[in-house]
Structures are given as C-alpha cells and as structure tokens.
Amino acid sequence: MSVTLTPSDDVASDGTAALVASLPKVLLHDHLDGGLRPATIVELAEQVGHELPTTDPDELGRWFVESASAGSLELYLETFAHTVAVLQTADALRRVARECALDLAADGVVYAEVRFAPEQHVEQGLSLQDVVDAVRTGFDEGMAQARADGRPIRVLAILCAMRHLDRWQEVAELAIANRDAGVVAFDLAGPEDGFPPSRLSEVFGTLRRAHFPCTLHAGEAAGLDSIADAVAEGALRLGHGVRLADDVGADDLGDRLGLLAHWVRDRRLALEVCPSSNVQTGGAASIAEHPVTRLLRLGFAVTVNTDNRLQSGTSLGRELTLLVDEAGWTLADLEHVAATAAAHAFVHQDERAALIDTVIRPAYAAARGGRHRA
Structure with missing residues (x-):
C-alpha cells in the first residue's frame, strides 16, 4: 500500500514553511521536559540556584542543540539534567505545561499528546500525583489561553516510567488512575x-486488564529485538520505530518485508517518527536519507513528531518543512501523516473521526484549492 502522488501536490518552494504553518498538525510524541523555552530555564534555574552552562537564553538554546547532537542517545539524554533540575515544584511544572500548550498551538498543532515521567519530578517532595495534577493544570490553562487567542488545541498526557528504574508498576497504576483526568497512555522512556x-x-498485563493503552519507545537506539519485544508486550504505537527499516530488504522483485515489519504494517501499529532527533542520535544520516520516507512509501502507519523541541531546536512545522525540502514530501504526504496521527490518537474513535473530517481534511482541501487557483 503506497501513497499516490501527483505533480500538483508538490510543495517544495520558498513558500513551504508558510504553507506548512497554515496547516493543522497532530503531534503524538513530544516530551514535556524536552520542550522548555530557554528563557524559562534561565528564570527557573535562578530561582532554585541551579547552575547552567550559560544564562543567555539564545546561547543556552544553542548549547542544548549542540550538546544533543553528539551522535548517541546516551549523550543526548545527558542534557536533560538541566531541564529536570528546574522542574521540581508544582509551580514550575504548571508554568512549563502552560507554555508547552501555547507553543504547540502557535505552531498550528490542534491535538497533542505530551509525555513526561512523574518520577523525575519528586526530588523536592512532590508526590507522583502532585506532578500529574500540576501538569494537567498547566495544560488546561494553556489550552484556555490558546482558545481565547483563536488557536484551539487539545493537549493530553502520556505517563512514562524510566526504563532503568523499577517504578514501572507504580507509574502504570498512576496512569490508569488518571485516565479520566487527561492521561491517555503509558510509555517507557530513557536508555x-x-x-x-x-x-x-x-x-503490561496490568495495562491490558485495565484496557489502558501503551506506546513504547522502541527501535530508536536498539534494533529489531527491541521492537519485537515492545510489540509482544502490547504496544499499540512505537516511539520512533525507525529501525524497523532493518527488516525491509530488497531484491530484483522489489522491497521484501520481514515477519516483524509485516506484522507492524499489517496491524497498523503507528510509528512515532522524530526525524531531527534521529539524526542527532545517529539513527539516520540526514533528513534526506531518513528511513521515514521509505517506510511511508511502503504503507506503514507513519506519523511525524518532534521528540524534544528544545534539544532539536525544532517544531512540528519545522520537521514537516524539512521533509518537504530535503526528502521530497508532498502536500498529499503531509495530509496523509496528519490523518494517520489523528487516527492513532489515544482518544475514542468518534473524536478521532471528527478531528480528521472537520479539521484536517477541510484545511488540506482549502490548501489544494488555493494552490490550484494560484
């Protein structure tokens, strides 16, 4: 199953960024502690006495991107020592969550699932539930302000447990307990x-019995075994998943999918692909060579995401623009991944359908009409 492309869909031009900015976007993989505004980090660090590499917001933003581009996931993750250090109070979490919602809305995101690990924010006495409550309040405030500004957005939460620690069960139960308070899934993050x-x-048995979904980081720093393990434990989406391309070969007859690749594609397990982040951590040589394009053409349920906007110096609009300008994506591709992301959101089917039918499709139809008139 491949995407049909036509010449009229070609959006690669000087106006790419402006066109992408005007389109509604759906974001499924974005980390709260990887999306802080540099100026906010400076202010929060001063309040708690945390030493930063620099207190100039512009220089700090550049430091995060450069430090996260060392070529490995482990070095990339080291930059989070600074963001986590300033997110140990309810007020800080609330502020950063509010700013997150506003920044995403300004980027044209209409629906987002933002993930965070509550256990990383309890060093100053907050409980895990306190962390969830503070973030939820911040999201609510940001959504209300964005709506008043004419940029409506819905932001929901995914709770992560840290892989190298042993609070998985506790975080899973916390996520389930907050399913009616804006928490929609469980994840594993970290090494x-x-x-x-x-x-x-x-x-994962606990999650299945509670009918509560999980999306698991897999196929980012580790290979096919990691993806196979995530699938076996019931992941409905794969965080990154780009190493799935290792299970796609080619011969004189064309592309040949292995058993795992077939399983993931045929069962429509969505891939939460984060192109710039993968380039930084060594998962891809460049945006042009990133396996996301091949996976899209092969009919996988591809979505495009930011991962960590601070560390990658990016936004969802920027990620999509890079794919157009450097990988030859078209307007049809952008619509396809937006609708795919909406279809795999962790909300009920009627809500997903409404997002696609009343927001995404009409906006893209208007964009195509405008280009044809031009």
Missing part, C-alpha cells in the same frame, strides 16, 4: 538498550 519491556512483563 532503550538493555531494558526491554519484557523485563517487567507483569506491568
């Missing part, structure tokens, strides 16, 4: 290699 989901398989 992927050496910490497979099957390490604590009983946690």
